[in-house]
Amino acid sequence: MLFMGAIMSTTVDPAHAAAFDSRADYTAAVERVRAAASDYYSGSNLAMDDAVYDALMARIAATEAARPEWTVEESPTETVGAGGGVVGDVPHTTPMLSLDNVFDADGLRKWAARLDRILTRPAAGYTVEPKIDGLAISARYVAGDLTQVITRGDGRAGEDVTGQARRAVGLPHRLTSPVTLEVRGEVFMTEADFALANELRTGHGEPPFAHPRSAAAGTLRAVDRAYAAPLSFFAYAVHGLDPAEHLSHSGAMAYVASLGVTTTAESGAGMPLCATIDEVVAAIDTLNEGRLTLGFGVDGAVVKADTDADRVDAGSSSRAPRWGIAFKFPADTRTTTLLSIEVQVGRTGVITPVAVLEPVQISGVTVTSATLHNFDDLERRNVRAGDTVFVRRAGDVIPEVTGAKLDERPETSELFTPPTECPRCGGEIDRSQKRWRCTRGRACGAHESLAYYTARTSMDIEGLGDKIIDLLVRAGLVTDPADLYDLDVTTLKPLDRMGDVSAGKLVASIQASKAQPLSRVVTGLGLRMTGRSMSRRLARHFTTMDALLAATIEDLQTVEGVGPERAVTIAAELVELRPIIDKLTARGVNMTEPTDPTAASTTSPSDAETAAPLRKPDGKPMTVVVTGAVPGLTRDEGNEAVERLGGKSAGSVSKRTDLVVVGEGAGSKATKAEDLGIPIMPAERFAALLTAHNDGDTVQVAALLEESLPTPA
Numbered sequence: 001m002l003f004m005g006a007i008m009s010t011t012v013d014p015a016h017a018a019a020f021d022s023r024a025d026y027t028a029a030v031e032r033v034r035a036a037a038s039d040y041y042s043g044s045n046l047a048m049d050d051a052v053y054d055a056l057m058a059r060i061a062a063t064e065a066a067r068p069e070w071t072v073e074e075s076p077t078e079t080v081g082a083g084g085g086v087v088g089d090v091p092h093t094t095p096m097l098s099l100d101n102v103f104d105a106d107g108l109r110k111w112a113a114r115l116d117r118i119l120t121r122p123a124a125g126y127t128v129e130p131k132i133d134g135l136a137i138s139a140r141y142v143a144g145d146l147t148q149v150i151t152r153g154d155g156r157a158g159e160d161v162t163g164q165a166r167r168a169v170g171l172p173h174r175l176t177s178p179v180t181l182e183v184r185g186e187v188f189m190t191e192a193d194f195a196l197a198n199e200l201r202t203g204h205g206e207p208p209f210a211h212p213r214s215a216a217a218g219t220l221r222a223v224d225r226a227y228a229a230p231l232s233f234f235a236y237a238v239h240g241l242d243p244a245e246h247l248s249h250s251g252a253m254a255y256v257a258s259l260g261v262t263t264t265a266e267s268g269a270g271m272p273l274c275a276t277i278d279e280v281v282a283a284i285d286t287l288n289e290g291r292l293t294l295g296f297g298v299d300g301a302v303v304k305a306d307t308d309a310d311r312v313d314a315g316s317s318s319r320a321p322r323w324g325i326a327f328k329f330p331a332d333t334r335t336t337t338l339l340s341i342e343v344q345v346g347r348t349g350v351i352t353p354v355a356v357l358e359p360v361q362i363s364g365v366t367v368t369s370a371t372l373h374n375f376d377d378l379e380r381r382n383v384r385a386g387d388t389v390f391v392r393r394a395g396d397v398i399p400e401v402t403g404a405k406l407d408e409r410p411e412t413s414e415l416f417t418p419p420t421e422c423p424r425c426g427g428e429i430d431r432s433q434k435r436w437r438c439t440r441g442r443a444c445g446a447h448e449s450l451a452y453y454t455a456r457t458s459m460d461i462e463g464l465g466d467k468i469i470d471l472l473v474r475a476g477l478v479t480d481p482a483d484l485y486d487l488d489v490t491t492l493k494p495l496d497r498m499g500d501v502s503a504g505k506l507v508a509s510i511q512a513s514k515a516q517p518l519s520r521v522v523t524g525l526g527l528r529m530t531g532r533s534m535s536r537r538l539a540r541h542f543t544t545m546d547a548l549l550a551a552t553i554e555d556l557q558t559v560e561g562v563g564p565e566r567a568v569t570i571a572a573e574l575v576e577l578r579p580i581i582d583k584l585t586a587r588g589v590n591m592t593e594p595t596d597p598t599a600a601s602t603t604s605p606s607d608a609e610t611a612a613p614l615r616k617p618d619g620k621p622m623t624v625v626v627t628g629a630v631p632g633l634t635r636d637e638g639n640e641a642v643e644r645l646g647g648k649s650a651g652s653v654s655k656r657t658d659l660v661v662v663g664e665g666a667g668s669k670a671t672k673a674e675d676l677g678i679p680i681m682p683a684e685r686f687a688a689l690l691t692a693h694n695d696g697d698t699v700q701v702a703a704l705l706e707e708s709l710p711t712p713a
């Protein structure tokens with residue numbers, strides 16, 4: 001690809017985009033945008049990720065502003081569909097325009113200020129609605145009957161897609177009233193329908209769609225297909241109403257809804273009416289926060305002046321209306337390098353290929369690995385280590401690699417060879433289903449999960465070390481932690497010639513572990529992406545297993561340190577572990593957490609100390625200032641560590657500070673601490689404290705604290 005390196009490093013915001021240095025670079029970029037737009041509008045597949053497209057457009061616009069003499073005819077900045085050349089044969093009654101984009105509140109305020117200048121008065125109010133990531137269509141109703149559906153095409157004329165579009169949910173064949181008008185909106189595919197469409201497609205031997213948008217586009221233009229993938233529709237505009245009625249946008253949409261057409265206002269995101277831009281910004285924040293749970297792709301918010309007078313007076317340019325603007329959210333699909341393909345074996349023995357990725361930011365989350373689903377899928381998607389791949393993060397779905405840029409495949413790339421035996425236990429693989437499985441099932445990972453469950457820092461079951469676990473698993477007596485509670489002296493005795501006494505002791509310590517607090521149960525279950533302190537935080541937050549199991553992704557994110565990616569993983573893990581959790585509950589394992597953090601453990605009095613070494617004797621958090629570098633931690637991680645250790649991190653030293661952690665490069669804060677006589681802990685010791693805390697080494701924690709803090713009176 002031409003100039004890919006230069007392009008990938010550009011910023012998306014046009015206000016900060018760099019103009020191209022040479023005319024050749026500029027025209028090459030125009031060609032790339034046209035080609036990508038052509039792919040996009042024809043729905044062939046995902047040709048370029050949105051962020052790259054937006055960055056290119058921004059640089060083209062910046063270049064044209066700096067060097068107007070270079071501007072090509074029909075520049076993509078002026079033409080709808082970026083001059084992609086897709087022209088259908090049905091002319092539109094009025095052009096189907098595009099929208100200009102902004103990327104932050106600042107851009108939005110500038111747009112609003114410009115609108116006010118054009119109107120020579122403040123706009124009377126705005127609507128905020130989701131920007132649906134699909135394809136624009138215009139649907140003609142004559143006397144209430146749906147007669148024709150046309151794609152946007154180049155904005156002046158589009159293709160007739162009536163046949164397929166009639167299947168879209170939300171676009172009725174007959175309106176509730178015999179009116180003649182044109183409804184415009186977005187045809188799209190929901191996440192659930194996308195999964196179904198790909199099932200249908202791969203079931204017919206065709207490659208899966210990379211993205212719901214390409215799936216919707218492909219389905220809309222499909223002719224003679226043996227299967228029918230579902231489509232949906234939301235209206236966002238209507239043409240052909242009586243202009244004398246001067247309906248506002250919100251009024252017009254309510255009318256369209258009353259005719260039986262689904263509008264963006266009914267998408268679940270609503271269509272708030274805002275009086276000021278501050279209110280608009282707040283409404284966009286709310287939309288952004290909730291968008292991953294809507295069940296379909298929302299790539300931004302669309303802000304529109306609401307009153308008819310404002311819209312008429314603002315008018316439109318040849319490309320876009322002045323009364324509306326798209327506020328783009330960060331893209332849910334990005335490209336990155338696939339570093340390697342690893343094979344993961346789940347608790348139940350399911351064997352999955354996993355993509356290890358060059359870290360990439362997708363809608364605010366750093367993604368470092370993604371699922372490749374299964375080995376069949378991996379082969380069909382044709383991805384290899386070294387490829388530039390599309391990575392998608394949407395809804396509750398764990399990030400997935402949807403395809404590779406084949407034209408950028410390095411020559412050295414090698415085909416991935418699926419495993420011939422279980423990579424964990426060397427056992428046979430059952431390939432009869434799409435999801436491969438180790439034939440040993442749960443027993444395959446039993447040793448690992450049992451050892452984790454019984455460990456001192458989890459359920460702390462004395463006498464149940466590696467050797468006994470091995471014997472129990474080999475004898476087929478135990479495959480999951482809950483089976484431990486069914487063991488009795490008679491079953492244990494024959495194992496390794498265990499005597500009555502030791503068998504009795506072991507049964508007793510297993511049974512005693514039933515009283516452990518929820519935090520230890522959660523730790524022992526070993527949810528991916530949660531260590532001990534995170535398990536504790538989860539247990540303390542929800543206090544019962546029932547509440548934890550009932551938590552939504554949003555609920556999980558209210559726990560400190562749980563971001564969207566972790567929340568999704570935790571939720572998925574809980575679903576997978578549900579049968580074992582139920583089994584543990586049935587055997588009488590305690591599933592509650594004491595609410596007083598100083599009484600966190602029933603069997604280990606030092607646990608409270610391990611949980612919160614930076615607590616004062618009265619249980620309140622110590623105020624800790626970290627200054628200078630802590631080995632192995634960034635500044636944020638240093639502050640996070642303080643909180644993980646039970647303290648409260650502060651930015652400046654005062655009389656109220658309880659402890660100052662001093663690392664290399666520390667300045668005046670260290671001096672001030674000395675002046676005020678505040679205890680100081682060297683950063684190395686703080687790092688060691690963190691490690692000891694993470695390892696559950698209470699003796700070491702106490703020793704390290706003692707060296708820096710005065711012993712409480």
Ligand code: IVH
Pocket residue numbers: 096097098099129130131132133134135136185186236237264302320321324326
């Ligand atoms: S209003 C004159 N509202 O985004 C154009 N567009 O980037 C009026 N889109 O072409 C468009 N959701 O295909 C509008 N709620 C929404 C939208 C929306 C998605 C699409 C539409 C438009 C494109 C512009």
